[in-house]
Amino acid sequence: MDKGTILVVDDDAFFRHQYGDILTEAGYHVTTAASAEEALEVLANENFDVMMTDMVLPGLSGIDLLREVKRRETPPEVILVTGHATVETAIRALKAGARDYLVKPFDPEVLLHDVHTCLEQRRLLNENLHLKRQIRLFTAGQDLAALLDMERLLSQAMISFLEETGGGRAFAFLKNGRNEIDIIGTEGVSEEIARAHALRLMELKPECKWFQRFSAEQLTPVVEPFVDIRSLYFFPLCREDHGQGAVVVFNPDAGDFPADVYEPNIRFLFEQLSLGFSNALRYEGARDMMFTDDLTGLYNYRFLQNSLDQEVRRCERYGATFSVVFIDLDHFKEV
Incomplete structure (x- = not known):
């Protein structure tokens, strides 16, 4: 059973196949790409949980690919791999948004551990996001049920x-x-x-x-x-x-x-x-x-005040003008 989807990006066919075999045997669904450009084409049509990419690639570098991927609405977790590790490149990778940083050669168990950690962190983030959405939904529902105006x-x-x-x-x-x-x-x-x-x-x-x-x-x-x-x-x-x-x-x-x-x-x-x-x-x-008079059944002064407030708010919202005309009726009870 597939435990997650992983995109492996490396211009070296040996490492692509090696990483792919390790991850496939562990139950992951693996797709490979030989360049950053090819990886972006794959990502345009499919979502992945984790992307594992080499730092040095023909054309766009692994760091460039990482930055492009992080602009996506739902980016995968990214593990950067390099054969020439320095403190500077590690800092650059983590600042660009990489979840982890591996140095060739590495133990397959280290790779599997890092992938598992990425997927677990992704699961927790998704659960947290879902919980926030449910709280927002519940709050919006409460507001609707409580509004009387x-x-x-x-x-x-x-x-x-x-x-x-x-x-x-x-x-x-x-x-x-x-x-x-x-x-x-x-x-x-x-x-x-x-x-x-x-x-x-x-x-x-x-x-x-x-x-x-x-x-x-x-x-x-x-x-x-x-x-x-x-x-x-x-x-x-x-x-x-x-x-x-x-x-x-x-x-x-x-x-x-x-x-x-x-x-x-x-x-x-x-x-x-x-x-x-x-x-x-x-x-x-x-x-x-x-708002009605008990004796006549006609609207009273409180109704006038409320109606004026409503019309003023309506005119402010729509940018309309507002006018009031008062008409005095003599001998109103006879009318």
Whole structure:
């Protein structure tokens, strides 16, 4: 059984075969390359856990190759090998990001020990990264469930879903009392285009209780300026099994959603959003009772103050102008 993937880079065929045989016998999957340039071509199409490279190579050196590899999003651990060791070259190798440094000739057991150490350190780093991601996800979910202000809730939901899905643009909308679409917020997309997609999605009557992913073919025709859509995630906002709106996330500009989107994480965020939406609706119901006059049923002074605060924040966010008109009605009770 393969214990890990290793790329061996050496211009000397003898050493390539020697290292390859040692590592293969130990259960590792080994690929070899005769130059740094060949190694970079291999790395462009395949990921490796460990790369073992000679310092002196034709063309790019082992140090140059190490620096190029470290620019990758998920670089392998690197062991540098040389037959001419000096303190200076060892320091250069470690400063460039090498995990270890071997001097030819070396005992095969030393090589196997170093490779095992690299893989173990890589495993621990991956576990640590996974734990950090889970903590971040849990914190984002808590925030969604606890936000009572509807605009802040939907704005935070767009950010969280964009990050988790690898999407590029998003918007959120709600249906108002006249059953019309109100665009609550956008990220990277105009309000006009968001409204057109919201109307189209409502025509499709998507499932209310669960999120869905739609392809471009299911959404056409929509609007001309947004032809680069390939797919989208639709996260419905429901009240008593009736759709009240949604958070919508589009694919990135450069292509479709990443292939490694982890849907259990998206499911968790969606569940927290649904809980937060339900809480926000209850809060709005309680707030409406605070903002209406018991005798007349009309909005009171507290409602005016709250509405003014909301409109001022909205204008600051979108760079719009804001005006207030006060009209005094004589004999109001007779009206």
